[in-house]
Amino acid sequence: MTTGEKLYQRVAGAIETAILEGRYLPGARLPGERDLAEEFGVSRPTIREAMIALEIRGFVTARHGSGLYVSATAGAAADGPELDVGAFELIEARLLFEGEAAALAATAVDAEMLTRLEEALVAMAADNSGHAERLQADRHFHMLIAEATGNSLVATIIETLWKVREQSPLCVHMFDKARREGVTPRVDEHRLIVDALRAHDPQAARQAMHGHLQRVTEDLLAATELALIEQARSEIEARRDHIARRVAL
Template sequence: MAPNQKLYQRIADSIAAEIASGAYEPGARLPAERDLAEQFEVSRPTIREAMIALEIRGLVGAKKGSGIYVSTTPPETALIAPELDVGAFELIEARILFESEAAALAAAAIDEPQLAELRALLGEMKQERDTDAAFDADKRFHIAIAAATGNSLIISVIEMLWAVREQSPLCVHMFARARRKGVTPRANEHELIVDALAQHDPQRARDAMRAHLRRVTDDLLDATKLELMEKAEADFAEQLRRVSARKAV
């Protein structure tokens, strides 16, 4: 494993090496996500990130209703691993750890002007819904909670996590998929966080933030699964079109 290599990258590289060695031949079906998770002793979200990384390389693709298959004609550069950096699931895992505790700390320290700012941002999320403005309000909401802790290091860490979300190619790729599937900031969950902060209840704020970010993980799992399924359906439809065209000749 290369220095600082991410877990999903190690798994993607391992599977890519098996493909290159012939362990998985062109057109062969890869083991199920659950089986790969057991084989590599990692979570299924980590396997999902590895599969998406392999898909981006052009090494694998989905087939309708049957799973992930090795590409029959991978591009010449497919075995060159791009530096995709942090995946969305890894990022959210870190956000759950830091932002949940930041919310608990903020609950003890937050004042009325800071609560008013959060309510204004919540209003923007509700009004703008799936626009860029709504996603920007989501980011500012979470950073405002960090600011309410009054701890400059906590603020820096959470700002850094959001910077990773915007700069890591794999993260950007996965969140863009989710947005295309209609995933938008969950205003109702943000409202529960504000209510807990307004009550100055650290445990309730911690739980509300944790529950919100876990649902973000669920949204990403659904969105990436749907993306693969729809790609497979599109490929299947194209195959049907070609067969029909041949029959007409």
């Protein structure tokens, strides 16, 4: 792995090379996630990021509910976009930094900041809020916790992580898939974080933040898997309709 290369990029690059060299021919089915995770010695979320990256770049497509297949036009995709950081890698970093930020904030948070956090919860839960407004309220909530630490470097790091979420093409693509599957910020999980901060309990605040971000990971895993399943289901339904029309002739 070259300096600065991410795990999912290494996996995606190896599979790209295999496709371009003809080891996986157009129409060939790729091994399943578990097999690839074992082969490359990485986690399933890393494999999922690599597969989505390959899908975006046009190297693979989902088909018939049986997995991912090499695209017929894979050779023309070699100059596709650079995708940068994936959502699972981002959440791993957020777990590290935002968990500790929550613990630190619990020792320093004051009544004014708790009021501002409550206001962010209200905005997140508002019935008339669209996706963009809820996402902004979610971002604001987490940045308030970073601010509550009283450490400007902590706040800068967490702001940088949120910018990655908004600017990395692979991150954006993965979170958009989750949104289309109905995933939205969970107000109850954010409420647990506020409760721990109000109690000035660093351990509870850390655990509440970790629980929240782990749930985000689970939602992303489910949403990206569901997107593949839904695509396959649509193809199956279209084929079923086609057969029914032919039978009716």
